[in-house]
Amino acid sequence: MAADIGATETTHGARKVGRYVLLVFVAIVVLFPIYATLMQALKSGPDSIDHPKSLLPINLTLDTMRAAWRIGDLGRLLVNSLFVSIVVTIGVIVTSVLAAYAFAFLDFPGKGLLFAFFLATLLVPAELTVVVNQRTISSLGWINSYQGLIVPLLATTFGTFLVRQVFLTVPKDLREAAALDGVGHFRFLGEVAVPLCRPTLGALALFTFLGTWNQYLWPSAIITDDEHRTIQIGLERLKTGDVDKLNLVTAGTVIAALPIFIVLIAFQRQLVRGLTAGAVKG
Amino acid sequence: MTYCSGVAQVRLEHVTKSFGEGDQATTAVDDVSIVVEDRDFMILLGPSGCGKSTLLRMVAGLETPTLGEIYIGDVKVNNIEPKMRDVAMVFQSYALYPHKTAQANIEFPLKVRGASKVDRAAKAKTAAEALGLTEYLDRKPGQLSGGQRQRVALARAIVRQPAVFCMDEPLSNLDAKLRGETRAELVDLHRRLDATILYVTHDQVEAMTMGTRVAVMSRGHLQQIGTPHEVYAKPETVFVATFIGTPPMNVMPAGLFERSEALVGVRAEHLELSANGGVPATVRMVEQLGHETLVICDAAGTRIVVRQDAEAPVPEIGEDVNLTAAEAYRHRFDPATERRITE
Amino acid sequence: MKRRWRQFPVAIGMLAPSAIILGVFVVYPLIHSIQLGHLRCDATGTRCRDGGWIQYVDVFRSNEFQHALFNTIGLALMTVPIGLVLGIGLAVLADRHLRGIGFFRTVFSSTVATSVAVASLIFFVLLQPEVGLLPHLFHGLFPVLKDPGLLRDPNTAMPAVALSSIWASLGFTFIVITAALQGIPRELYESAFVDGAGGWTRFTNVTLPMLGPTILFTSVVLTTRAFQAYAEIALLTGGGPDPERPTQTVAYLIYGQNSLVKNDIGLKSTSAVLLFLVLLVLAFVQFRGLDKRVHYGS
Numbered sequence: 001m002a003a004d005i006g007a008t009e010t011t012h013g014a015r016k017v018g019r020y021v022l023l024v025f026v027a028i029v030v031l032f033p034i035y036a037t038l039m040q041a042l043k044s045g046p047d048s049i050d051h052p053k054s055l056l057p058i059n060l061t062l063d064t065m066r067a068a069w070r071i072g073d074l075g076r077l078l079v080n081s082l083f084v085s086i087v088v089t090i091g092v093i094v095t096s097v098l099a100a101y102a103f104a105f106l107d108f109p110g111k112g113l114l115f116a117f118f119l120a121t122l123l124v125p126a127e128l129t130v131v132v133n134q135r136t137i138s139s140l141g142w143i144n145s146y147q148g149l150i151v152p153l154l155a156t157t158f159g160t161f162l163v164r165q166v167f168l169t170v171p172k173d174l175r176e177a178a179a180l181d182g183v184g185h186f187r188f189l190g191e192v193a194v195p196l197c198r199p200t201l202g203a204l205a206l207f208t209f210l211g212t213w214n215q216y217l218w219p220s221a222i223i224t225d226d227e228h229r230t231i232q233i234g235l236e237r238l239k240t241g242d243v244d245k246l247n248l249v250t251a252g253t254v255i256a257a258l259p260i261f262i263v264l265i266a267f268q269r270q271l272v273r274g275l276t277a278g279a280v281k282g
Numbered sequence: 283m284t285y286c287s288g289v290a291q292v293r294l295e296h297v298t299k300s301f302g303e304g305d306q307a308t309t310a311v312d313d314v315s316i317v318v319e320d321r322d323f324m325i326l327l328g329p330s331g332c333g334k335s336t337l338l339r340m341v342a343g344l345e346t347p348t349l350g351e352i353y354i355g356d357v358k359v360n361n362i363e364p365k366m367r368d369v370a371m372v373f374q375s376y377a378l379y380p381h382k383t384a385q386a387n388i389e390f391p392l393k394v395r396g397a398s399k400v401d402r403a404a405k406a407k408t409a410a411e412a413l414g415l416t417e418y419l420d421r422k423p424g425q426l427s428g429g430q431r432q433r434v435a436l437a438r439a440i441v442r443q444p445a446v447f448c449m450d451e452p453l454s455n456l457d458a459k460l461r462g463e464t465r466a467e468l469v470d471l472h473r474r475l476d477a478t479i480l481y482v483t484h485d486q487v488e489a490m491t492m493g494t495r496v497a498v499m500s501r502g503h504l505q506q507i508g509t510p511h512e513v514y515a516k517p518e519t520v521f522v523a524t525f526i527g528t529p530p531m532n533v534m535p536a537g538l539f540e541r542s543e544a545l546v547g548v549r550a551e552h553l554e555l556s557a558n559g560g561v562p563a564t565v566r567m568v569e570q571l572g573h574e575t576l577v578i579c580d581a582a583g584t585r586i587v588v589r590q591d592a593e594a595p596v597p598e599i600g601e602d603v604n605l606t607a608a609e610a611y612r613h614r615f616d617p618a619t620e621r622r623i624t625e
Numbered sequence: 626m627k628r629r630w631r632q633f634p635v636a637i638g639m640l641a642p643s644a645i646i647l648g649v650f651v652v653y654p655l656i657h658s659i660q661l662g663h664l665r666c667d668a669t670g671t672r673c674r675d676g677g678w679i680q681y682v683d684v685f686r687s688n689e690f691q692h693a694l695f696n697t698i699g700l701a702l703m704t705v706p707i708g709l710v711l712g713i714g715l716a717v718l719a720d721r722h723l724r725g726i727g728f729f730r731t732v733f734s735s736t737v738a739t740s741v742a743v744a745s746l747i748f749f750v751l752l753q754p755e756v757g758l759l760p761h762l763f764h765g766l767f768p769v770l771k772d773p774g775l776l777r778d779p780n781t782a783m784p785a786v787a788l789s790s791i792w793a794s795l796g797f798t799f800i801v802i803t804a805a806l807q808g809i810p811r812e813l814y815e816s817a818f819v820d821g822a823g824g825w826t827r828f829t830n831v832t833l834p835m836l837g838p839t840i841l842f843t844s845v846v847l848t849t850r851a852f853q854a855y856a857e858i859a860l861l862t863g864g865g866p867d868p869e870r871p872t873q874t875v876a877y878l879i880y881g882q883n884s885l886v887k888n889d890i891g892l893k894s895t896s897a898v899l900l901f902l903v904l905l906v907l908a909f910v911q912f913r914g915l916d917k918r919v920h921y922g923s
Contacts, residue, residue, distance in 0.1 A: 022718060027732045033792065034735065036758050037747050049756035099643040108636040109629050114644065121651045125904055127853055127876050128897045131890065132654035132661070155646035185635050214740035216856035217880065232742040236860055239749075243756045250750050253743045261738045271737070275797065276804045342819050365821030377816035381834040390830070391820035442820070 041065060041251040048247035068238060068251035073226065077234040078259070084146065084230060085212040088153045092208045093201060096159030101189050103160070104167035105175065121157045126217055134221050144225045153212060159204050166197035203274035206267050213260065231256045290355060290368075290445035290478040292318040292341060297350035299336050310336040312502040313350070318446075318480060318495075323472050325493035326482045329525070333502040334482045335450055341480055342371045342448045354446060370439035371448040374455065376431050378423040378438075384430075385410070385419040388437045395442075409441040412474070429460045440475060447479045453488065465492055486526050490514065498522045516613075520620040523547045523613060529576065529587045536617055538584060539607075544614040544623055550576070550589035552611035555597065560606035565597045579603065655901075662898045664891035673891055684895045693878040694903070696783060696871060701851035703787035704794070708847050709840060711791065712798025717832065719799075720806050730803065737796030744793035745860040752776055752785060776862050779869045786854070786861050786872055794850065798843055805839035806832070845911050852904055855880060875900045 035055075040048040042060040047053075069075060102108075103115060133152055142148035170193060178188050194201070219230045238252045264271055299311040311333040318324040326334035339345045341352060343364030352359050359367050370391070378387050388406040397405070410416050413433040423431055432452060439447055452468075453461045469492050472479055483489060489496045490510045497507040498521070506518040517523035517531070524530040524547075531547045539546040539561055555577070563581035575596055577588040586605060590596075597603055614623040663680045664673040676683070684690055715733050719726060736744070751759045754774030764771040769778050775785040809832065817827045833840075855876040858864055862872040864881050873881070879896045 016723070019718070019721065019723065023723075023726075023729045026715060026718065027729055030736065030792075030795065031732055033747050033751060036751060040750070040758075051758055051761035054758065095643040095646065098639040102636045102639040106632045106636045106639075107629055108633045111636075114640060117644070117652070118647065121647050123901075123905060123908075124651050124655050125849070125853060125901060127855070127879065128658055128901045129651055129654040130880070131893045131897050132657045133650055135890065136649070136654075152646070152650035155643040157647065160643060214742070216740070216742055216859075217876075220859075221880065232740055232856070235742055235746055243753070246750055246753060246756055249746055253746045253750075257739055257743045260740070261735075264738050272800055272804055275801050344815055344819065363821075364819040369819065371816065371819045373812045373816055375810065375812055377810070377812040379813065379830065379834070381837070382830075390817070390822075394817075394821045394826060438820075 037250050040247045041254040045244045045247055064247055065251045068248045072238045072252055074255050077229055077231040081213055081231040084149050085209050087150050088212040089205050089208045091154035092156055092159050093205055095155040096163045099160040100163035100167050103164050118157050130217055130221050137222050143222050144228050148222050162204055166200045167193055203270040206270040207274040291320050292446055293353040295351045297347045300348045309502050314504045316497055321476055321478055323479045323494045325489040325496045327489040327496050328499035329484055332499040334499050338448050338450055338482045342369050343367050368445040369448055370442050370444040372435050372439050372452045374451040376435040378431055378434055380423050383420055383422055384434045387434055388441050391442045405441050409437040413437045428456055447477055449481045451483050518622050520615050532586045534584055545617050547613040548607040548611055550587045552607050553588040553605050555603045556606045560604040563603055563605055565599055565601045565603060568596055658894040658898050661891055661894035666889050666891040680895055685899055693873050693875045697852055697874040699783055700787055700854055701848050704790045704851050705847045708791050708794050708798055712802050715799050716802035716806055733799045734796045736793055739793055741856040745789055745857045748789035749861055777866050779866055779871050782862050782866055782872050786857055790857055801843055805836055809835045848907060
């Protein structure tokens with residue numbers, strides 16, 4: 001821990017208290033929206049708008065959450081999101097690993113050109129591709145379908161480059177020894193390269209899962225029916241305009257966020273690794 | 283040129299430092315008392331984990347003693363911030379600010395003290411000249427070699443004209459050749475600055491060649507303190523005897539070398555292969571180094587190293603020999619305490 | 626020469642999946658959008674009139690686009706500096722060996738679990754003028770909270786969106802900066818301390834410079850997020866409040882429910898390509914601008 005430069009013993013005490021006070025204050029401010037949301041989701045409609053009593057953990061009920069689940073068909077929404085996210089995550093891992101292997105371990109004519117091609121895609125934002133993709137998907141008849149949601153997301157350059165970075169650290173002698181032993185590419189990939197980069201793959205998987213789960217623009221562009229709707233774009237349908245029922249929206253957000261909270265707590269380390277992959281370049 | 287400001291004696295009295303609490307407490311420094319006289323080049327020598335760095339950091343003010351007192355000059359500094367102690371520190375990794383130029387690095391301690399820009403630049407220039415860095419002042423640490431970086435770290439320390447210099451293994455990141463050159467430069471610097479230096483190292487060659495006095499430590503305890511010659515010729519404990527000197531002193535189990543209950547230590551160069559009398563041993567290995575020969579023998583399971591001139595007759599491997607040593611060169615240690623037995 | 630071709634089949638096989646997907650859904654749209662960008666189409670997307678390349682200039686200079694761009698820049702100016710300062714502040718605050726610090730770190734990271742949609746809806750409910758919690762608690766201090774509501778007053782609507790966005794990004798910024806702080810060698814702080822530098826001096830002379838690359842990275846990410854703002858607008862204000870439409874960002878202009886260009890694939894493409902160019906320029910400026918101060922030499 002940096003700057004743990006203790007001064008003398010006496011001032012340490014007062015400084016410590018001051019720091020704790022500040023920490024608690026900031027924590028309250030940061031947690032406040034989450035806490036308020038949680039409380040209101042766990043109360044009945046009228047109770048949830050009876051401020052400031054609405055902040056107290058009394059008269060809690062699961063009724064609102066149940067109602068939100070029913071009215072918003074949240075079960076289906078969650079299943080759709082889960083399905084799409086899992087399939088995309090698997091897809092991204094597979095396509096990234098394969099492409100990364102080609103770039104890291106193979107040499108072939110046109111390699112530089114293809115690499116530039118991949119590099120160029122990094123700059124293109126979703127806002128640009130959605131316009132045309134909407135039309136492409138439409139002409140394929142994939143509007144309001146799972147494949148429409150999934151297929152365009154199956155490959156990312158970020159994933160390819162991330163895995164390539166790791167593959168590049170595999171010592172050359174390892175490859176040469178394998179070649180002498182007659183180990184083919186796919187076997188080398190499966191038994192050497194992939195196991196070596198497992199932590200990075202874990203981070204990539206988590207990152208892709210989260211990214212897909214949180215998608216808003218693309219699903220809103222091609223999904224208009226109820227059957228294939230995902231959770232992010234489905235939540236707003238809980239807005240009824242009725243102020244008494246406002247906490248249905250709140251309950252919906254709690255239900256929508258809960259799986260992610262759980263996933264993140266379970267995979268904290270991968271999260272940090274994934275987020276800092278681009279930042280700490282040294 | 284007298285660079286330093288006045289008397290700078292450092293006194294450590296019964297200093298102890300423990301980390302952690304309860305049964306997980308570890309004692310890094312245990313009841314160590316050392317007096318570093320003004321203008322001493324005191325070396326804290328010992329293997330890693332012996333507490334020497336912790337001791338140094340307490341003098342610099344980065345750690346506070348759990349027990350005992352530390353005085354710089356006549357001032358008790360236990361609870362005084364480093365800023366007020368007039369101590370400068372050179373770190374093993376140099377700790378240079380990568381984003382600042384060499385000059386800015388050197389000026390930094392003065393900047394912190396609110397010195398004017400002109401004043402800072404002048405003092406930095408003087409310090410840089412003393413260390414041969416004048417051409418490199420505009421470069422950033424990333425553009426300097428290891429040796430140059432080390433000098434910037436030194437310049438930054440001397441620019442403040444502190445009472446005491448604390449150096450934590452400053453040479454260990456340099457390659458062997460550079461290390462040798464820099465050793466000589468540091469000794470010269472000490473003389474020129476008339477400074478009090480407290481220097482930590484695990485390398486006994488550095489200790490022997492650079493220090494005016496050496497404090498040998500092991501596992502938090504002070505083993506011995508004295509001039510390099512004293513710790514070499516008259517080691518107080520078995521640890522000191524075997525830590526100092528290459529090859530280490532042969533410390534032989536009781537009864538092997540002579541009929542007594544004491545452990546007997548004899549340095550490799552003081553052992554002689556005699557025709558008769560002495561301890562019987564078998565030659566296991568001969569290393570001819572050119573300027574000398576090492577004869578490694580086995581006497582009843584104990585490994586003994588004998589150093590001979592290159593011209594002396596070299597025994598065969600497997601040959602049986604007799605080892606003797608003059609009385610003056612025999613060191614006797616109590617087997618229980620491992621301390622020297624004084625007659 | 627032959628040797629290089631030997632690995633060609635395997636390479637193509639491995640690259641094909643990614644290359645095809647990226648080709649069809651990223652590169653093709655990029656190229657095709659530029660072409661579509663000089664068309665004007667009707668609702669069915671079939672009958673298109675060629676407006677020529679000048680259409681790009683026209684759209685860029687149009688009031689709607691300029692307005693949306695202005696709003697978007699405003700959002701970025703609000704969210705990025707504040708987001709960075711708060712992120713760094715919280716990271717430094719929590720960078721200690723104190724008992725229970727893990728709990729505080731988890732709390733500060735927690736907003737990373739919220740999606741844009743979830744965070745926006747949370748604030749939508751909190752800011753609802755009649756029954757929302759924040760108006761109820763603070764409308765004495767800030768009457769606008771109830772009348773007509775932070776999200777409905779043209780002057781406060783965008784700042785409210787910024788607030789929601791800053792809160793949502795806090796976790797991300799905190800995590801990234803905290804990780805970077807761990808990478809700063811402790812000895813730099815100790816050296817500064819022994820030289821007499823106090824807390825603030827250590828912060829400005831050690832912490833901030835060493836955080837340089839990370840701050841650049843975070844700044845780019847946050848700015849890109851601001852310029853891509855769509856979901857938060859859709860959920861919080863729907864582009865309004867009318868008639869000034871101060872929260873209509875460029876992305877919302879392209880895709881929003883209440884947008885003018887909703888059905889004209891030509892104009893959508895034009896705007897989208899322009900947005901892409903703006904993002905490119907931004908990334909370039911940020912990298913050049915901050916990179917100069919960040920480059921230490923090897």
